[in-house]
Amino acid sequence: MKKCCFVIPYFGEFPNYFQLFLNSCKKNPDYDWLFFTDNKVDYSYPDNVKKIYMSFNDLRELIQSRFQFKISLAKPFKLCDYRPAFGYIFERYLSEYSWWGHCDVDTLMGDLDKFISNKMLNDYDKLFDLGHFIMYKNTFENNRLFMSEINGTYWYKEVFTIDKSMIFDEVYGGKKNINTIFKMSGKRIFENDLSLNFSPVKLTRFVKTTYNPSSERFEDEGLYKNKLVVWDNGHIFRYEIHDAQLTKKEYMYLHLQSRNMKSEELGNSLFAVIPNKFINLNRSDLVLLDHFKKVPKIESDLSLENLFSIDKLIYLVRSIKNNIKKNN
Template sequence: MKKVCFIIPYFGKFPNYFQLFLQSCAKNTDYQWLIFTDDNTEFNYPQNVKRILMSFSDLQHLVSEKFEFKVSLDTPRKLCDYKPAYGYIFENYLSNYEYWGHCDTDIIVGNLNDFLLPLLTKNYDKIFTLGHFIVYKNNYENNRRFMRKVKGRLLYKESFTNKNITTFDETYGNDENVNTVFLQNEGKVFQDDYSFNTKLDESFFIQTKYNSNKKKYENIFQSSKLVLGWDSSGLFTIYNVKDKFILEEVMYVHLQQRKMKIKSDLQYNKPFIIIPNSFYSVENLPKNIDEFKKIKKKTLNFQKIRIFVKWKWFGLKKKMLKLYKI
């Protein structure tokens, strides 16, 4: 029996490194992924990842049938707010699982058992707080806990009837999210952040970690030459500090809003290195400082400039819309 079933509705084209995501899933044979999508590109799907072809209009119909009020789901981007409801929306697919979860496809996962197994034995109702990877206990009551009130308000209904994204799925800047609903309605929640979430506006890797006690994100800098390495044993940060070689296992890396290149000679099903804007294959991950010094750690990268321009344009667009009330 699989430990967790991850539900991923995804509409549009998958990231160009989607096959690497699938490769990282394949090594986690205790876990299942169900991907509902309209992307019929022929990827090499492993046995524990099942693609279910579905149009976005069919998904909209499925969601609307589950609620007694008119939901707002005009674009696939709005799906992020519905993530906490996947256990309810897709419950017909989940009867054989003790836990279900959701994760993004712009991640590479390591050895999930090394991190999740200890947590799955502690009877948590919800594990983690960030929308790119959360696990829920799968039972009738818990799959409907997101509908509970907080100070007389139905936060899920406010979100699901709002055309804008409200980040109901995660702890991001306010308490009007599913984590608050669980905490205030007798839900047992594990709130530590096990992700290597990359800072958006940097051209090298800086980890952005959520501190649940302070309710804010904190940046953790290890080295400007830090890379990540994946092989069949897991996912690792690899770097050196004053000629000391450091290799640390991580659960997954989140490459949000990063334009990643796939090297033409990349060989799937081999170990690979992740640098801030590309992937490349290696025979083996470096095991000491001498081997680390020989690997490529960066290429020309405009991530910081690209994000700066994107945010400036987004801010200008909002001002224009407000000014002309479009």
């Protein structure tokens, strides 16, 4: 039995590095991905990434059929709020899996098996806090927990009947989210952030940001220079120069925050990721210090226009405002 199936409804154009996302999924054969999409571009899909083609209207009708009240789902961006209900909405597609989950496609997967142990799968009901990668133990109770009554109210009904994003799928944005419901229900949650997630506020450089569940804040690293992100045959490493030596740390996955990325003609197994570009590497670049110093760590053309789409810039402005409000 596969460990988990990630459910991804996605409509419209994929990121221009979507094939790299698919390649990174292929390196994790214990996991499946299931897309509901209208995108029929001829990508090279690996065997563990399934597609069900449908229109956004058809998906909306499918979701509506699972609820007795009128839902609000005018545009695809609202689908994020429905993520905690995917185990219920898409139940018939998930019967063969012990876990299900959701993730963003502006990511590259690393070696999931190295980070998600059998002990974690046995001991917890929910893995991780942030919407770009969350897993749920696939049980009848867990899949309906989002419908819980909270102090005489039903948060999911409020969320599913309001057209704006309510950030119901993750911890950041307020208390009315699925993580709070799981905690109030006494469910076991693994909350350590194992991702290489870059701050959407630091637009022109890679500054790692880590969610601290104790403080309920994102914490940005202080030093980000002389570091290089590498996808190495199914592994995500971050190399850095430390005391005239090259050191590296491995991460579960990389989150690019919807950046527009340029790309050379990449090989299949080894490339670097800088703030707006993927570049080929030689193995010697990661062994010899002098070679490593010559690898570009940042692209010269880093205007906001080239880093992000207009829609993403609007989202970033909102994120910055929410961050300032939350931290004051």
